[in-house]
Structures are given as structure tokens and as C-alpha cells.
Amino acid sequence: MGEMTLTVNDIKVVVPEGTTILSAATSVDVYVPTLCSHPSLSTSKGLEPNEFAYRGDDKILSENRQEYEGCRLCMVEVQGMDEFQASCNTMAEDGMEVRTDSAEIHQQRRKNLFPYLERHPHACLTCAQKEGCSRTQCSANVPEEERCCPQLGNCELEKLVDYVGLPEALPKYVPRGIPVLDREPLLIRDYNLCVGCTRCVRACQELRGIEAIGFVHRDGGLVIGSADGPTLLESACKFCTACVEVCPTGALTDKAEVTAANKEEVLVPCVAACPANVDVPRYIRLIADGKYPEAEAVIREKVPFPAVLGRICFRPCEEVCRRGEVNEPVAICSLKRFAADEDTDLWKENLQVAPPTGQQVAIVGSGPAGLTAAYYLTVLGHTVTVFEAESEPGGMLRWGVPAHRLPEEVLGKEIDDLRSLGAELKTDTTIGQDQSVEDLQKGYDAIFLAWGTQLARRIPVEDADLEGVLWGMDFLRQVRRGEDVKVKGRVLVIGGGGVAMDVALTALRLGAQEVQVASLECREEMPAMEWEIEEVVEEGVSLNPSWGPQRIVGDNGKVKAVDLVCCTRVFDEQGRFDPTFDESETTSIDTDMVILAVGQAPDLSLLEDSGIEADGGFIKADENTLDTNVKGVFAGGEVVSGPSSVIAAIQMGRRTAISIDRHLGGDGDIEQALVPPEEFDPFMGREDGFAERARLPMPSLTLDGRHASFAEVCLGYDEEMAQQEASRCLRCDYRLHIEGPISPPEKWLQFSSEVVEAAPELAGVYQLLDAEKNVLAIKGVMNMREALEEELAANEEACFFIFEEDEMYTKRESELLQQYLRQYGELPGGGMDELDDLF
16 A cells, blocks of 8 residues: 655645545644544444434434535645545545644634534533532532533543634523433433434444444434334344443443543453453453363463362352343353363463572462462472472362362362472471471572461350261361261251351262251351352252351250351441340251351461461461561461452462562563464444343253262353353453544643743733642732743742633632632642642
């Protein structure tokens, strides 16, 4: 493709053939105002109206089939052409001379802006005190329906009007009374604020290929609405919200509050909610495209145990999945498992292991935190030794999670992957007995304490020493070790957390005829995940919420029953554990065995004589670096945080690896791309019924088949199911690829002697700003240039300024100060006591 040379406002521009004048001007930072044009959208030229469009139940027929002619605000003057040209639709030509800033052009733009503002609330745009206005109170007593929308102060149309200027003879806005459509997921449509720029139409039709939004000609203007029915749902909307992103007004807005600071967190909450920040949308998209090894590689960029997580993760990503606001969240965890189980070791081919550093690291505990740190530190080239007291590594993953949830071979394979990288795992080695922490300090350059919460927490219950009374973690560990644990008859489990649910299901598999669970918490407050509770109920376990153990009743030294007392409150007003009971309301449950699963605690006897500080029964470590008070010794996982989730422990393992690497002289960079990025394609395509598609249930063993053994209950998706479920994703991250609109030049001037010299020696008001564009001062003066030169010599913080000529400068100064006070609640510089400095 050849190149062309033209001039824009006497600036030489070289662009490829096929470039519009607007793009040519933008390439040299010449601003041309426009409503219909957007950097991520194609030109509006040739856009045809629909036969009809819906606004709610209102079906509106198009009066004609004329193409949309554009907003006509981007008019420019081209030498040799009699009329102004729309720069967004006019191709640049070699030798062309273009002007964008003549007085005639500005006048024409204001004229072309007239019909847009006539149909849009504009009273606030003409107000001298609009900056910082809350809109809730109006000193001019403008009716609320005539005021601008909440976008005021951050509105693209407002900025454009500030640049172009208000049209002459603009009439008072007449409210149109169009009903606000706010009953659908994720977005609100208020067509009272629509200016008919068609950006949303083109985003939906051309950028996404969905065609859920259309427009018609009606009553001399454009009417935009859903294309096929009263709702977006009936129009095959995929709720990607690209339309919201490109809207220049408040006509289309997110239901959630989206700001520049929180945009990624709010719009892609699955990634933000994941403690390890796994790129959920990306790997789900790869699964939908049939690229399973690549999907697993993406997961492994953040976590070394995807198959484990795919089975037992607490799924915080699913709790915030935006698809859940449409109908049901995507089965993110099940898809992670599918990708991991389809492993072809592509990630290993791309993994770069650093050369040996000669530094040695000891890790105490082989749970998820310890193994994660071991993985990343080994990849960074350090020599890592993991010490484990049990006969096999895995910590709570091996000894605390029943095999029907996490098969031994799944855990074993991912631990073997770690071994294959060079990490050494020493089992049957108890720190505190075989070696002390002090011994480790002599032989290793850094130590990570991560032995978890292996002890079952005891509570004082009368007659807890009877035969048939067991403790939750001890019970699970004995079963996983293969010990002969006798379970028969009726079993009562005390506790409402995940361990209690695991204990209940384990008891059923060991032959219990009946299992009940009693918890202090009411059903809604039980700490176990909802899906864990549903699973135990599905398998026939009875729940007794809001009951606490009063005493265990025995007969001939064996358990006979448990007396329970009603728990009226578990936590106090500050959220602290402080249960209260109604002693007048009691009950008794006959049982042959009681298993108390009321929490876990770490064994801190291992710290004896180490000098390492503990607090509240847990090792004390820095919240960010996970340093302990002893140099070179770090601690993380549940031995620091208390009982938590596997993904949270993995995240702590990652953070510890970063801190230890830095301690050893590295840069702490553990990030690696294990698969090249895919070329981004914004197209999604139309799919009727997309929003109604239900989440696919996980194939599972039948209820009859579950209790006969510890076979894995969840069988996993097959390939067809995985692709089908993955294709339910809304692809929320696509919105982050949409460029922001091109804004008018900022009014702030560089605070330098060269720029100040151009200021007039006239009366007026100026404002000074710091590097972050916070207002430092607002002052009215008789001679602006002289005053600004004095500020240059005295004010080191000021980086930007703006001035206004005004003989009535004291009045204007007062208005600006009032605006500032309404917005920030105090005067620039700190408060009312600095008032003299501001004037």
C-alpha cells in the first residue's frame, strides 16, 4: 500500500492510502470533534436503518430507508472544495490541504450540534457553576428532568460541547418521558439521553456481529432500540456491553459503578476475584476453540496444580461471574479441570527454568502453599528441599481431602511434575524432632514455614472422652492413611464448615446407616460452600442448623446421644466469634458416634527455641512480604492465615517465592508466558437463545454408586460438553480492548516561563495545579501575567495553570471557589485556614 502526503493546519502528514482525513488529523494530534466516530468502530457511512426497532414494548417503524449520514460535527475545510467535508468519511488524498480550525468551521459545527442538544438535557451545560455539581440541588432551580445525567463531569458530549461551544438560540429542553429500561442484566438504557450517534449500533452489528441493536428514522431524528423484540434478551443480545463502552452520553450505562480506577476489576471480576489472578476468560475462550493444551498452559502461568484446583477450588470466580447476572455463572472450575485433564505437556515445552543460582531454600510443609513456593523457586534456579512429616507429600491435599473429591493419582501426578523440575521432597522428616528450625538456618539461605493447620481444634464438651467420639481432622487423616476406622450405625457430625461436610460424606462411605450434621450457624451462615452443603444433602445427610453441643450422653462408656442447645447468634456486632445460646430450648439426638469438626489449628511446638514470633496461635508474618521476625525465615499458608482455601494458599506460596527470590538477590519475577498470545478478534457472532443457555451440570456417579467406595464422584466434562459450557462465557474482557474516545485538547497549560509570557497583562482569574492536576490555588488578580510570574518564582509544586480574562474577576473567582468547595468539601491547599493564600 502506497503513502500520501497532505497538510492538516499546515502540519505535514504522511499516511497510507485509504486513510480518512479524520485519521490523518488524529495521527498528528490535531483534534477534530465528532460524536459518531470512534477509534474502535468503522465509519458510519453506509449504515442502513432497520425496518423497525423497539424501545420497551414500543415498536417503532422507520419512516424511510435512508443511510445514516453521520453527526456532521467533524466538518473540515479542504482547499479546492466548495463545501465543508465530513472528515470521518472523506478519504485523504495526496497533496490535499486541510484546515480544521477556522471560525467558519466552528460556526458550522455549532449549527450541526443544535439538533443533538435540542433533544438532550442541556441546562447544566450552560451553567457557570456546573463543575463539581452534585446535580441533587440546583441553585438555578432547574427541574430535575431537565438537568444533565450523573455522567456530568465525565461526559464525552459535555467535553465536546465545551470545545465546540453552545449553538445559538438553543431552546429549553422539553423532557420526552421515555421509560428507563433497567430490568435486564448488567446495563441500563435511558433513551431520554440518546443523541442517535449510532455508535452502539455499529459496536453491536459490526464489531461484535450480534445485531441486537438497530435504529430507525422517526420524526426527523434517529431512534435507537433493540432490534427484534421489546428486550435485548429477545434480540439475541450477548450482554458483552460493548454498546455501553462506546456510548458518549448516559444513554447506556453499567449497573455496576465503573470508573477508570476499577474498570478491569468490575468488568472482568472473575480474574479479580481469583487470589492468583488466573486469566479465566482467556483459558475458557481457548477451550471453546478446542485448544486444550493452550488453555492448561494459561492456567499454569499462575498456578502449578490446575487438576487439583479443578476439583476442590472454592470457586470465588464463579461467585462474581457476570454470566450469573444473566442466568447462571459459567462452570469455570469444571472447565479448569477439563483443561488440566487433557494435559499434553505443552506448558513444559515453553517453561524456562533458570540456571542454578547456588542458593538453597528449605520449605517446611508440602501443602499447597509450600509446594507452590517450591515450584516457582525451583524454576528461578534455586535448590529447593521440601520437608514433610508424613510418609507422602501433599499436606492437607492428601490427608485432609477425601479421595472421592481428590483422587490420589491426580495429586500424585502434579507433585511428580514438581519433582521432575528438580525440587527435592523429603518425607518422614519432622521439623522439631529430626531437625530444628535453627538447624535449617545453618544449612539454608532461606526458609519457608508452611506446615498448615494439621491439628483438629478441640472444644470443651462434657464426656468427650467416651468411646465413639472422634475429631474431624484426625478422622479424615486416619481414613486417608488406610487405617481401620470403624463406622457403623448412626453418626452425628458437629460443625458447619467444609471439613464437617467431608467428614459426613466419608462416614457414609465407611458404612454409616444415618448421618446428621449439627452446626452453630443457621443454614444461611454455615461456612461450608453452598455446593458442599447441597452435595451432603443430596447424599442423604440431615442438617440441624443453629444447634450447639451441650454434652455427650454415654451408656456403659459408649456414646448414646448428644444433647444440643439452640444457638441464637454466632458472631457479635463486630463480626467476632461469640456464640450465644437459648438455654431454655434444647434437644437430643440419639447417635452411635460423634465426630467433632469444629476447626483446625497449627502445631506451633515446632517453633520451640527458634525465636520466631507467633500471635493468636498462628505464626506472625508480614502481610505483604511474609517475612517473620527472624531474617531469612518466611511463613505462609494456613500456619499464618488460619483455615482458608487451596487457591488462597497457592497465592501465598506465589508471594513467598517472590519475597524469597528478592531476599536471595533476584528480582522476584515469577511470571512466564507459557503460550504465545492469540491474535485478538472482537467478532462474537449472533446466536439466538444465547442468554437463556443453562449451565451444564457436571456428570457424576449415581447416588447408589457413591457410597460403595471412595471413587471420584464428579466425572468431568467430555469434549463436547466442555466446548458447549465454555461458549456460554460473555467474554467480558473483550470490552477492555475497546479504545477510549479521542478527547478535546486539555485546557490546562504547562506552567513555564515561555507559556506565562503569553498571558495577558489584564485582570482575570487563574488556577494552579500540581503534577497530578490537583488544584493548588484559585486567584483573582489585576494583572495576570505579573501574578503568574511571581508564582513561577515562588511555587515549586505548580505544573499546570489556566487563566480567564474577566474585569469582574472577584465575582468569577468566587464562582470558581464555590465550584471547588462543592466538589471537594475544602479549599485547595488544605482548608479554610488557608483562605488568604488562595486570594
